[in-house]
Amino acid sequence: MTLTTTAVLVPLLPFLGAVAGLLLGRRAPGFVRPLAVLPTLAAAVLAVAVAVGQGTGPATDVATELTPTGSIPIDLALHLDGFAVLIAVLVGVVATCVQLYSTGYLRNDPRYASYAALVSLFTSAMLLVVYTGDLMMLLVGWEVMGICSYFLVGHYWETEAARAASLKAFVVTKLGDVPFLFGIFALAADAGTFRITGILGSVASGGLDHPTLIALLLLAGVAGKSAQFPLHTWLPDAMAGPTPVSALIHAATMVAAGIYVVARLLPVFAASAAALVVMAVMAALTMVGSGLAALAQDDIKRVLAYSTVGQLGYMLGALAVGDRGAAVFHLISHGAFKALLFLGAGVIIHAAGTNSLAAMSRMSGLARRIPDAYWTMTVALLALAAIPPFAGFFSKEAVLGAAEHAATGAAHGIPGAAGWTVLVSGLLTALLTAAYATRLWLRAFRGTGVEAPDHGRQPVVMNAVLWALFLPTVALGLAAPLLPEWFDGRSLAPTLTTSVLGTGIALVGGLVTYAAWRHTTALAARTPIGAVVAAPDAGPEAAEETAIATHAAVYGDNAGAADPADPGRLLLGPLQPHAAVGFHLDAVYSVLFVRPVRAAATLVRFLDREVVDTYVRGAGAAPRWLGAAVRRAQTGNVQTYLGALLAGSLVLAIAAVLVATGTGA
C-alpha cells in the first residue's frame, strides 16, 4: 500500500465501522463489539504506519478535485506533515483505548451499539480534520464532530442534566462555527483556494487583504470548539455524558481540533499582530479563570473538565507566541494524560458510587479498592501539574519557554505583549493547576470516614487501558529532543529559567493545598455529607448515570457542594462561590442571549396568535356570518321561494334583453 492509500484508510475505517455498527446494531448484537474496536484499532495501526512512512521528510500533498463549484474549487486533499501524522497517532490510540474501555464501562448499556458507532464516527471525523488538506473537507469533519458530541454528551438522555448539556454543547459550539464558516470563506476569497498549502503560500507572498478580520473570525470558531473563553461554558457541562466520551472529547478529538486548525493556519494568524494579542489575552483569561474554577468544583469530572480548558489555554498561548511545535507537543502529551485521568475518574466514580469529591473525602480505603486507577491517576496528576520527569512537565515547559522567548523579544514578528501575557498567566496557572491536582488527589484518595463500598473488581479491560495510557504519560517527555525534526525544527527542550520557576511554583501550589487540606480535613467528620450509589451489581454506567442525576438534588448544585472541609474553599476564600459557578458566565449569557431570545419568542408568539391567526379566523368567520344572514331567507314557504325565483328570472331576462339591444344598437 502506498502512503496515500494508507492515509485514506485511516479516517475511512472508523467511518465504515460506524455505518456497519449503526446498521447491524440491533440485528446482530454479537458483532457490535468487534465492529466498534477493530476498525478503530486498525486505524490506529495504520496511523502509526503513516507516521513511520511519512517520517520527518517534506510534507506529502495529494489532491483530486471533488467538484467544480464555478469559483473556488473544492478538493479531496491530503496533507501529511509531522503535525498531522503525530496527532493522528494520538487520536487513533486514544480512540482505541476509549473503545476498549467502553466495552467494559458500558457493558450493560442498552444503547451501547449506537454509542460505539457514534464514537467511531467521532474518531473518523477527527482523523479527517487532521489529515485533510482542504478547508472545506476540514469543515465537514469539524461539523460531524459537533453533531456526534451532541449525541454522545446526551447519551444519558433520561437525565435532565444530560439533555441540557448536550443542547448547550451543540448551540455554544455552533455559535463559534458560524463566524468560523465566514472566516473560511473570507480566507478562501482572499487566497483564491480552499487548499491549506495554497493559502499558506498566499500568506507568505502577502496576498491576504484582511488578515486580522479573518484571524478573528477563525478564532471565534476555535474558541467554540476548543472551549476557550468566552465560549468554554459547554465543556464543564458536557461532563453529563459517559466518562469515556469525556475522555475522547477532552483528550484527542473535539477540543484538539481547534488547536490543530490554528496550528495548521498559524501563518494566517501570525500575519496579524492584533490577532496574536487577542489570542494571548483569550488564552490567559481561559487559563487563570479555569484554574480558579477547577479549584472550586465538587464533581470530579468537572475538575478535570476545567483543567482541560486550562491546558487548552496553554496550547492557545503557545500558538499566540508563534510556537506551534510547543502547542502540538502539549496537545499530544495532554491527550495522553487527560485520557488517562478521565478513564481513571470513571473507575473512581464506579468504585465510590459518587462523582462528588465531598462524598469521596468522607470514605476511606478507596485507593485500596482500585489500586490500578490509584497509581495511574497519581502519575497522571503529577504530569498535569507539570512535575518532572513526566510528560506534562516537558510539554508545559516547551510552552513556557516559547512564551519567554517571545517576551524577551527574541521571536520575530511576535508582539512582546503576547509573550508576557502568556508567560505570566502560564506561571500563575501552573500554581493553580498544581493546587487543584493536589486537591483532587487528596480528596479522592486520602479520605477519612467509613469504608468505601465494595463494588467488586473493575473489569480487566478497563485497568489494562489505564496502564496502556500510563506509558506515554510517563515517557512522552523523552520524545522532546526528537520532536523538533517532525515539527518546525525549533527546540522543545525545557529552558533552565522557566523550568525552575514553573516547577517551583507548582510545588508551592501543591504544598499550600496540602497545608490547607491538613487544616480543613478535621472538619469533615463534623459535617456528614454525601449520597453514595450503592449498587454492587449495576454496571459502571448505571452508577455514573445515577450519580449525575442526583448530584444537583443532593448538593443543591451541579458544580459545587457546601462542604467546609474543602481545602479549595479555604484557598479561594470569598472567590469560592463565584468560581464554583464558573464566574457567573452562564448568568451573563442568560442576560445577553437567553432572555432576548425568549422575549423575541414571546413577540413572535403574540404576532402569530393575535395577528396572523386573526386573519385566518376572520376568513372563516366572515362567510359564516354571511351564511347566517342568507339563512334567514329560508322561511319554508315554497311560494316565497318561487316568487323569488320568478323575480330573479325576470331581472335576468330584462337584463339580457337590455344588453342584447344595447350592444346591438
Add this chain to the structure above:
Amino acid sequence: MHLAYPAVLAVLLFCTGLYGVLARRNAILVLMSVELMLNAVNLNLVAFDVWLRDTLHAGQALTLFTIAIAAAEIGIGLAIVLLVYRNRGSSDIDRLRDLAEKPGAADGEPQPDTTAEAAA
C-alpha cells in the same frame, strides 16, 4: 286565424296559472294552476307549429309529450297531497314549513370554534 289570438290566450292562461301557483293556499288549487301553465305552453306549441308550417309537426308531437308528463305529474302530485292531508289534516301550503330555518337550531355541523366564539 291570426297568431295573436292564441298567443294572447296563452299569456293569459300562463299568468293565471302563475298567479295561482304563487298565491293560492290550497295545494290542489296550486296543482291545478300548474296545469294551467302547462296548457298555456301546449297552446303555444300548437299555434306556432301551425304558423310555422312545420312538416314534421314537432310542436304537436311535443304537446303530446307534455300532456303525458302532466298526467303523470298530477297523479304523483295528488297522491302526495292526499298523504300530506292524511298526516296533518290539512293541505294548506302555507303551513307546510318543516324546511324552514329554525332560529334556535345551529347549522348541521357544529364546530368548536363556533361555540368558543359564541362564548367569547
